[in-house]
Amino acid sequence: xxxxxxGGDGYIGWPLALSLSKKGHSVMIVDNCMRREVDxxxxxxxxxxxxxxxERINSWENITKIRLQxxxxxxxxxxxxxxxxxxxxxxxxxxxxxxxxxxxYSMRSAEHKIKTIGHNVNAAxxxxxxxxxxxxxxxxxxxxxxxxxxxxxxxxxxxxEGYIDVDMHYDNNFLExxxxxxxxxxxxxxxxxxSLDNLIFQFYNKNDKIKITDLHQGIVWGSQxxxxxxxxxxxxxxxxxxxxxxxxxxxIIEAAxxxxxxxxxxxxxxxxxxxxSDSIKCLELAMSNPPNPNERVRIFNQLSETxxxxxxxxxxxxxxxxxxxxxxxxxNEAKKNELEAKNDSLIKLxxxxxxxxxxxxxxxxxxxxxxxxRCNIDxxxxxxxxx
Amino acid sequence: xxxxxxGGDGYIGWPLALSLSKKGHSVMIVDNCMRREVDxxxxxxxxxxxxxxxERINSWENITKIRLQxxxxxxxxxxxxxxxxxxxxxxxxxxxxxxxxxxxYSMRSAEHKIKTIGHNVNAAxxxxxxxxxxxxxxxxxxxxxxxxxxxxxxxxxxxxEGYIDVDMHYDNNFLExxxxxxxxxxxxxxxxxxSLDNLIFQFYNKNDKIKITDLHQGIVWGSQxxxxxxxxxxxxxxxxxxxxxxxxxxxIIEAAxxxxxxxxxxxxxxxxxxxxSDSIKCLELAMSNPPNPNERVRIFNQLSETxxxxxxxxxxxxxxxxxxxxxxxxxNEAKKNELEAKNDSLIKLxxxxxxxxxxxxxxxxxxxxxxxxRCNIDxxxxxxxxx
Numbered sequence: 001x002x003x004x005x006x007g008g009d010g011y012i013g014w015p016l017a018l019s020l021s022k023k024g025h026s027v028m029i030v031d032n033c034m035r036r037e038v039d040x041x042x043x044x045x046x047x048x049x050x051x052x053x054x055e056r057i058n059s060w061e062n063i064t065k066i067r068l069q070x071x072x073x074x075x076x077x078x079x080x081x082x083x084x085x086x087x088x089x090x091x092x093x094x095x096x097x098x099x100x101x102x103x104x105y106s107m108r109s110a111e112h113k114i115k116t117i118g119h120n121v122n123a124a125x126x127x128x129x130x131x132x133x134x135x136x137x138x139x140x141x142x143x144x145x146x147x148x149x150x151x152x153x154x155x156x157x158x159x160x161e162g163y164i165d166v167d168m169h170y171d172n173n174f175l176e177x178x179x180x181x182x183x184x185x186x187x188x189x190x191x192x193x194x195s196l197d198n199l200i201f202q203f204y205n206k207n208d209k210i211k212i213t214d215l216h217q218g219i220v221w222g223s224q225x226x227x228x229x230x231x232x233x234x235x236x237x238x239x240x241x242x243x244x245x246x247x248x249x250x251x252i253i254e255a256a257x258x259x260x261x262x263x264x265x266x267x268x269x270x271x272x273x274x275x276x277s278d279s280i281k282c283l284e285l286a287m288s289n290p291p292n293p294n295e296r297v298r299i300f301n302q303l304s305e306t307x308x309x310x311x312x313x314x315x316x317x318x319x320x321x322x323x324x325x326x327x328x329x330x331x332n333e334a335k336k337n338e339l340e341a342k343n344d345s346l347i348k349l350x351x352x353x354x355x356x357x358x359x360x361x362x363x364x365x366x367x368x369x370x371x372x373x374r375c376n377i378d379x380x381x382x383x384x385x386x387x
Numbered sequence: 388x389x390x391x392x393x394g395g396d397g398y399i400g401w402p403l404a405l406s407l408s409k410k411g412h413s414v415m416i417v418d419n420c421m422r423r424e425v426d427x428x429x430x431x432x433x434x435x436x437x438x439x440x441x442e443r444i445n446s447w448e449n450i451t452k453i454r455l456q457x458x459x460x461x462x463x464x465x466x467x468x469x470x471x472x473x474x475x476x477x478x479x480x481x482x483x484x485x486x487x488x489x490x491x492y493s494m495r496s497a498e499h500k501i502k503t504i505g506h507n508v509n510a511a512x513x514x515x516x517x518x519x520x521x522x523x524x525x526x527x528x529x530x531x532x533x534x535x536x537x538x539x540x541x542x543x544x545x546x547x548e549g550y551i552d553v554d555m556h557y558d559n560n561f562l563e564x565x566x567x568x569x570x571x572x573x574x575x576x577x578x579x580x581x582s583l584d585n586l587i588f589q590f591y592n593k594n595d596k597i598k599i600t601d602l603h604q605g606i607v608w609g610s611q612x613x614x615x616x617x618x619x620x621x622x623x624x625x626x627x628x629x630x631x632x633x634x635x636x637x638x639i640i641e642a643a644x645x646x647x648x649x650x651x652x653x654x655x656x657x658x659x660x661x662x663x664s665d666s667i668k669c670l671e672l673a674m675s676n677p678p679n680p681n682e683r684v685r686i687f688n689q690l691s692e693t694x695x696x697x698x699x700x701x702x703x704x705x706x707x708x709x710x711x712x713x714x715x716x717x718x719n720e721a722k723k724n725e726l727e728a729k730n731d732s733l734i735k736l737x738x739x740x741x742x743x744x745x746x747x748x749x750x751x752x753x754x755x756x757x758x759x760x761r762c763n764i765d766x767x768x769x770x771x772x773x774x
Contacts, residue, residue, distance in 0.1 A: 079501055110516035114466055117512045118505075121583070125504045129497035157555075157563050164562075166553035175551075176544050180570040184586055185593075192590045196508070196583050199571055203579045206572075207719055207774050332594055387594050 004028045004089060006075050007097030009053045010035050011237040012279055016095065018227035019280050021066045028069040028089055044379045047238040047253055047371045048223060059233035076123040079130065086134035093287045096127055096142040105243040106190035108384040113189045120193035128204040139211040139290040141283060146216045146272055146301060148195040150185035151337040158340035162299025187333050188386065205297045213286045217279065218272025218303035221248040222364060225277045240375060242382030248273060248312055255322045256368035257375050264382065265329030267310030268336035272303035275354050285349045300345040304353035319358055332386040389477060391415045393462050394484030396440045397422050398624045399666055403482065405614035406667050408453045415456040415476055431766045433624040434640055434758045435610060446620035463510040466517065473521035480674045483514055483529045492630040493577035495771040500576045507580035515591040526598040526677040528670060533603045533659055533688060535582040537572035538724040545727035549686025574720055575773060592684045600673045604666065605659025605690035608635040609751060612664045627762060629769030635660060635699055642709045643755035644762050651769065652716030654697030655723035659690035662741050672736045687732040691740035706745055719773040
């Protein structure tokens with residue numbers, strides 16, 4: 001297949017590009033290195049020493065004889081370039097991973113709110129307009145998040161896959177039955193931007209019959225995949241800072257450098273998790289199984305399991321004897337929540353989730369130790385307050 | 388009260404500014420004359436000869452000795468100017484009428500889609516960020532539309548005011564009861580942008596306790612109010628073109644120039660209507676009745692009545708003997724729909740709807756005839772196709 005990966009230099013985009021190209025697909029990476037610019041802004045680096053996009057691509061060609069194509073385009077600001085690229089490349093599938101993806105970053109200041117909403121919304125709208133205008137009939141695959149629904153403390157319920165049957169009532173009188181998008185209740189500007197994406201997808205799918213799969217992903221952990229491990233020049237990102245580091249990866253890096261595991265709040269927040277290599281598999285499954293013509297937007301939950309933050313910390317404490325620090329929670333979120341989420345759709349397509357185990361955690365811990373001298377502990381605390 | 392009207396040079400903003408200032412409020416108009424730029428782009432003019440914003444303001448001062456303050460700011464692009472203005476002026480109420488407001492215009496091309504989504508979303512986000520950062524605790528009043536829900540052909544139901552009680556079911560098993568935002572199903576990019584506004588409002592209200600009233604308005608008709616009628620220099624817009632003209636105003640202008648009334652499709656589309664002076668009254672009622680602290684976003688339907696397009700056309704045919712032309716519908720919408728919408732909230736606050744009658748229609752018709760020589764009939768057809 002002909003595949004464009006928007007955001008193909010990123011944490012998921014890069015290993016996805018390698019995996020797909022190795023399987024014989026013709027891959028075009030589009031990236032304006034926005035994520036690298038954020039590192040410069042925050043004065044922080046990936047724990048792993050990532051190479052420039054050109055070095056990565058050249059190294060992959062040296063090793064595999066496969067040439068990844070690459071264009072530097074800002075998808076939120078350069079509509080005409082995107083449209084022309086789609087017209088010429090004629091992709092069968094377009095992965096849209098070119099968004100600001102950090103909740104704390106989105107809450108740093110008014111400027112960060114404006115940047116996150118502006119970029120993510122305009123990017124989605126540009127991409128969909130370009131699919132129509134280039135007439136390329138591509139399948140758009142986007143990574144969303146279950147965070148669009150917020151996390152509440154309700155027991156005995158779960159997050160369905162995008163849609164829910166409802167009986168509507170007004171003043172206790174039954175009005176009508178409907179099947180609707182599961183209601184959005186985002187907790188940060190970043191999660192809000194992904195909620196907005198969902199309404200944009202719904203519109204373009206209804207009005208223009210665009211084929212769209214939106215993967216509502218849990219928190220991804222891990223750093224390397226089979227392909228990124230093939231050479232140091234191909235190494236993937238591994239973020240630990242208070243803005244871009246996600247909880248499990250942060251715990252592992254903290255344990256690797258003998259820094260106490262930082263829990264914000266009680267740790268009774270439950271979240272969904274998926275390993276990076278599982279995430280890549282799910283993206284490939286979504287690509288191989290496009291929606292039918294006239295099918296509404298496909299929304300799949302992309303997760304392997306749900307875990308509370310405290311249970312993850314205790315697991316790592318058990319295998320490393322590290323300390324745990326309970327800090328004030330800068331986020332505006334429930335102290336404790338239940339979370340169960342359906343993942344039937346990807347399972348039906350053949351997804352076999354790899355569940356967290358001590359061996360996987362220890363492997364990642366040992367990997368983190370190799371680069372522990374690159375860690376700047378000043379960058380570990382999460383500082384943005386959410387209101 | 389201290390009041391800022393974003394979009395205060397527009398069809399609703401201008402008469403609102405006059406009415407509020409006459410009642411003794413201190414009024415600041417913010418407008419970048421974007422709507423006038425669209426006239427230049429489309430090579431069309433309001434049927435009425437509107438004066439420049441400076442001439443309007445000077446004329447109002449000459450007549451009433453009241454000086455309207457004015458700033459030329461693009462609210463979607465000039466965040467810092469907005470924030471500084473809020474910090475200095477410290478408005479009690481901010482009316483946000485500074486959006487692209489035409490569905491056909493939003494569907495003209497990819498560029499118009501991008502412009503409409505980009506402007507409207509960034510404007511809402513800028514204004515809310517500026518309310519937080521300027522710490523002005525203002526009440527934000529926005530004009531939304533019932534079009535965010537789409538129009539379906541379901542009988543015996545109605546559009547509630549923003550929220551609905553639902554029983555959620557999954558695989559025929561009851562999950563939970565919730566009160567949710569009534570589900571969005573917008574039919575154009577313009578209506579999509581207003582749906583996105585709703586999610587943005589929900590977030591900032593929840594996270595930052597911003598007081599917000601969103602008025603989901605029907606189609607406004609009429610041109611003049613008591614204040615705009617006081618002098619020719621104060622005259623209000625009156626649009627008839629295929630992009631910005633709305634159905635009833637177009638029918639009246641068509642009848643005034645002996646052009647057949649243009650019905651797109653069967654005319655069995657039912658829509659909500661409200662006279663311009665009623666719209667101004669509702670906006671003032673919303674301002675006088677701000678939400679309580681910690682109250683969720685208030686969503687009121689702002690309409691006087693619902694009517695089918697064909698019934699309006701027949702009413703005008705009856706009083707003028709004009710012809711009716713049935714044209715292909717360039718919009719992607721249901722041929723026929725029912726529409727009932729609650730307007731209890733504004734009624735409770737004292738709103739007394741002025742229902743359409745022959746005298747009002749005849750008055751407007753006579754007003755239109757005065758300017759009929761300014762009508763460019765080439766601009767009447769609505770050309771943008773929606774897919």
